[in-house]
Amino acid sequence: MIILLTVLALDASNAAVTLRFSDGKYIDDDGNPFSPRIAKPALVSVIANDGGLFAMFAGSSIGDIALDNTDGRLDYLADYAVDGRAATVSVFEGGTVTDRFVGTVGRMTEQDGQVIFALKARQETLGNQHPLDTYAGTNVLPAGIEGTADTISGNVKPKVFGDCRNMSPVLVNSALLIYQVSSRADCVITAVYDDGIRLSNYQVNGALSVGATSIAVDTGIGDIPAGARVMFSNHQTIYTVATGLAAGIIELGTGLAVAVPNNAFLEVVDFYADTTALQFTDYFVDGDHGAGDTSVAVASGVGAIIAGDKVSFGSHVAIYSVATGLSGGVVILDDGLVEAVGDGDVVHVLGTDSPALWGSFQGYFRLSAKPFGAVTCDAISVNGSGVVHKAGDVLALLADEVGFTVDSSGVAEINGAGVLGRYVDSAATTLELFNKVMASVAGFYYFVGGEIFLNLLAAPASTEDWQLQDWEIISISRSATGLGSNGLPIYSVQCQFDRIETVQASIDGNVSSYWRQRLKTQYREQTGVDSAVLTRHPLSILLKIESLLRYSGNVATLLARLMPIVKVRRDVVDVVVDRVRVKSYLIGSTGKIFNDRLGYSAGRKLVLIGYKIDDDLGQVTLSLFG
Structure with a gap:
């Protein structure tokens, strides 16, 4: 067996080079020789990470690897940049090269005639700040979606991953009432709320069965054209409109996947085609107008304002009907202004080119009128x-x-x-x-090479994948007989779920009592319990999980899977064996361990959750539970 180390570096002239070292003579298939300089191989530790639920999971790491430099021939490395560069530790054995670890170099030091590379596991690079854009603050109102220098300049732009509820979006344009909840292009706004009241342009008129394509909708303000994408409030499937709204009916290109109840909300996904359309404004107020005025002068714009249209102003929440359409730069309203409007205030024309209450593009949405209270929204990630x-x-x-x-x-x-x-x-x-x-x-x-592997926690399989006999074991130790933080079984699992991002104490009086109570509490809760465990183990504990899961059915499945694992004796053991006894290290696999001292004379099935490779001693420590 030969240990191999490759490091991608920059040389003294800033050119990319590959450094190759080994602990024996080796030339790769491309004819590249490896310098036999490895004096002490790294201690490789690959332990799965569960996010912090159980103490037995620790995460991967890798130790230092030392190169012999007693002759000074590696002094040139002092001029090389290796920090943060990719590094791979491999073994050549039986004619095959196997990657043991793929990560990066943390630092390079010299000591006692050795050049020492401190290697970092790939998992450690996840400890860097997740990439988030920031607002430039460059708006020149009413244009722009980056905020102004004195408002949100420098603040991070939010991101939505998956299904997120009741978020407080960022107001990125105060003149046009444009908000942003995600900077990712794969975001769709599914609902908007004003002080807890859902704002919706349309509702379904009559219950609909699975497979229905003809959808009756209550009269709304705004258009649902052919080609538009729509969603219903009771399920998260996106449909394409085949025939646009006419006589209160739209036709979908495909039948409903789920039955839709009467009065379900219907929303148009990405009403605006792009950010330019999102910022388009028909008219601005020309001059100041006081409360009670019915005659409003508007600056020249694009399109018509006709009798019967509805309009709103960016400065306040009311929506007005137009009595006399635009003529000579003036519109006449049916009723007087409830609040004064100023010169340059935005005029929203709520006709076929605008949504009635809100419209979206990706992670942005725009309101048609000033909200009464706190604005929140729901959103979800999508792909093709x-x-x-x-x-x-x-x-x-x-x-x-x-x-x-x-x-x-x-x-x-x-x-x-x-x-x-x-x-x-x-x-x-x-x-x-x-x-x-x-x-x-x-x-x-856990990581294998440069790839992340995922598993759900499960009890050992009924049939083992491999065995270790007592005579093959160098040493074995048991650190716990239960998965609780105190090493004992767990009698109950309490799961908080269905997270809302914004908890609201002050909510509009028209909000339903259920929704009012829901908005006051960040999570719902479900619990699994076995009181017999507490009787047997008075010091057994309650495990609390603050989960991002959305639905109670998913949580019920989680508890049904987890309780049988945590409520019974589960040994957590480390087994040291000769490296040649273990030909593969498949985390998540089930092994059967035979050992008289720990009472495993008939064999005990355990799940492999990690391993440590010490090539200096030629040993492997297997970490298992079960």
Whole structure:
């Protein structure tokens, strides 16, 4: 066996070079020789990370690797840039090269005739701040969606991952009442609220069965043209409109996947085509007008304002009917202004070119009138195939933003845990975001090479994947007989779920009592309990999970999976074996361990959750539970 180290570096002239070292003679398939300089191989530790739920999961690490420099021939490295550069530790054995660890160099030091590379696990790079854009503050009102220098300049732009509810969006244009809840292009606004009241342009007129394509809608203000994408409030499927709104009917291109109840809300996804359309304004007020005025002068604009249209002004919440259409630069309202409007105030024409109450483009939305109270919204991630809100897909979105690949089979497994959302509106590390999602579903992740692998926590399989006999074990130790933080079984799991981002104590009086109470509490809660465990183990504990899962059914499944794992004896053990006894290290696999001292004479099935490789001693320490 030969240990190999490759490091991608920049030389003294800033040119990219690959450094290659080994602990024996080796030339790769491309004819590149490795310098036999490795004096002490790194101690590689690959331990799964579960986001902090259980103490047995610690995360991966790698120690220092030392190169012999007693002859000074590596002194040239002092002029090389290696910090933060990719590094790979591999082994050549039996004619095959296997990557042991893929990460980066933390630092390079010299000591006692050695050049020492301190290596960092790929997982450690997740500890960097997750990439978030900031507002430029460059608006020249009424134009712009970057805020002004004295408002939000320098603040981070929020991001939505998955299904997020009741967020407080950022007001990016105060003149046009444009808000932003996500800077990602894959975001769709699904609902907007004013002081807890849902603002909606249309509602379904009559209950609809699965497969229906003809949709009757109550009269609204605004258009639903052919080609528009729409969603219903009772499920998260996006439909394309085949025939636009006419005589109170729209025709969908495909039948309903879920039955829709009468009065369900109907929203147009991405009403605006782009950010230019989002900022388009028909007219501005020309001069100051006092409360009670019915005659309002407007500056020349594009389009007509005709009798019967409805208009609003950017300065206040009222909507007015037009008695006499635009003529000679003046419109006559049916009723007098309830508040004064000033010169340059925006005039919103609520006709076929504007949504009645709000319209969106990606993570932006625009209101037609000044809100009464606090503005909040719901949003969801989408792609060309539909919504993206399953747990594994959300993890993949987060990983993709920082250049990591997630194993597709792991994504599918974690998706089985259900729907969730992660809203990011302040500085956070990718590790914090990743861990929160993983802890929400009681799963774990680890790195193999440069790829992230995912698993849901599960009891040992009924049939083992491999065995270790007593005579093969160098040493074995047991650190716990339960998964509680005190090493005992857990008698109850309490799961908080269905997170809302903005808790509201002050809510409009017309809000339903259920929704009023819901907006006052950040989470709902479900609990699994086995009182017999507490009787047997009086010191057993309650495990609390603050989960991002959205639906109670998903939480019920989580508790049904987790309680049988945590309420019984679960040994947490470390087994040291000769390295040649372990041919593969598949985290999540089930092994059967035979050991008389720990009472495993008949064999005990345990799940592999990590390993430590010490090539200096030729040993592997396996970390297991079960």
